[in-house]
Amino acid sequence: MEEAIVKPFRKIIHVDMDAFYASIEQRDFPEYRGKPIVVGGSPEGRGGVVATASYEARKFGVRSAMPSKKAKQLCPQVIFVYPRFAVYKEVSYKIREIFQRYTDLIEPLSLDEAYLDVTEDKLGIGSAIEIATQIKDAINSELQLTASAGISINKFxxxxxxxxxxxxxxxxxxxxxxxxxxxxxxxxxxxGVGKVTAEKMKGMNLHTGADLKKLKETELIKHFGKAGRFYYKIVRGEDNRPVKPDREAKSVGAEDTFPYDLTDVEEMVIQLKKLSVLVVNRLQKQELKGRTITLKVKYHDFKQITRSRSFLNGIDDEETILETVLSLLQQTETENVKVRLLGISLSNFNDVKINSIQELPNDQLTLF
Structure with missing residues (x-):
């Protein structure tokens, strides 16, 4: 009788930088150190929200995605800092270079967090705890930043x-x-469990993973749809999702929320020219060409619309992108309006889609 083959447990590390944007600002500007700072929109602006709060600000209850005005109310002495995304991205690249010393199985989730599969590491260390410790030490000594790490047998x-x-x-x-x-x-x-789902669960007297575990898979699917199948497996420790190092970008773009509303078309054109340069730089850096160009416009009342145009061939040149978004701008309201945000993005790197006009809910806010 053949012996059953026992599959070894995976060694998964999740690295999450600590207050990433705020920590970089405090590292680069000594006057911010030890003080409550927020990277994000000013409370004097319209609709600004917190991107990242330093730990000094968090002591007052300031959190990411909180309206800037609320942050100011909780912590009157808070310092608002305008974000420097080019710097954050450069630091993120350096962090990834540290990861690559140990494994090529890296799945970035954002600039400041990533999964690493170190089941078989490049240096033959063998211990995920030791690898995570070395990574944290390298980030601290080389970049003067701190990171937190979670280690287990699955991503969840x-x-x-x-x-x-x-x-x-x-x-x-x-x-x-x-x-x-x-x-x-x-x-x-x-x-994946938001406020609405959490309240629904609590209304069903489901407060912990143990409570969820009491329900059959069919019951969880009945109440929570496809997510019910995931809940059923995860409460039993089952999460076989692989770390995917080849996550493809779905879109590349740039957008800006202005310190004052734009009411003049010429001003909008100037801003779109600036954004098109940023987008081209990002496309060329990633060696991507998109077939769908999308213009995003958000008005002062937070109504947001997009206008898109698709091409047979991939685009990465500034002239075509700018010409297209200016044409799309003409398909929007430009007379007697106040525009608070403009954005340009390219997508559809593999497939060609037909032209589309889409309106989005007016409650979708951007960070700045």
Whole structure:
């Protein structure tokens, strides 16, 4: 009788930078160190929100995605700092270079966080805890920043673990602890469970992973749709999603929210010229050509619309992009309007789609 082959556990690390944007600002500008700062829109602006708050600001209850005015109310002495995305992106590249010393299986989720699969690491270290420790030390010594890391056998648990001992934390949830860990987890801590779903669960007397585990898969699907199947598996520690190093960009773009409303078409054209240069630089840096060009316009009342045009061949040149968005601008309201945001993006890197006109809900806010 053949012996069953036991598949070894994966070694997954989730690295999450600590207050990334704010920490970079405090690193580069000594006058910000030890002070509550917010990277994001000023409370004097319209609709600004917090992108990142330093830990000094978080002590007052300031959080990401919070309206800037609310942040100012909670912490009157808070300092608002305009973001420097080019700097943040450059630092992010350096962090990724550190990751690549250990593995090529890296799945970035944003500029400041990524999954790493170190089941087989390049240096033959073998211990995911030791690798995470070395990565954190390298980020600290080479970039003067701190990161928190979560380590486990799957992406779900590793991501939750990275948030448990911030800042500068390292949390390991071993194979024997995974199921018990998830059973004790409050439902609102489950990634993908928003406020509405969490309230629905609590209304059904489902407060923890253990409560979810009592329901059959068919019951979870009945109440939560396809997500119910995921909940059923995850509360049993089952998450076989691989770390995908080849995540393809769905779109490349740039947008800006202005310090005052634009009412003149010539002003809008000037801003679109600036944005088109940024977009071209980003496309060429990633060696991408998009077939669909999209213009985004947000008005002072937060109504947001997009206008798109698709081409048979990929585009990455400034002239075509600018000419197209100016043509699309003519398809929008430009007379007697106040425009607070303009954006340009390119997408459809593989497939050609027909021209589209789309209107979005007026409650979709941008960071700045």
């Amino acid at each position: 648990v590793a991501k939750i673990a990275s948030d448990m001992n911030k800042p500068n934390g390292l949390t390991f949830i071993g194979p024997s602890r995974v199921e018990n860990f998830i059973e004790k987890l409050p439902v609102e801590k489950f990634f």
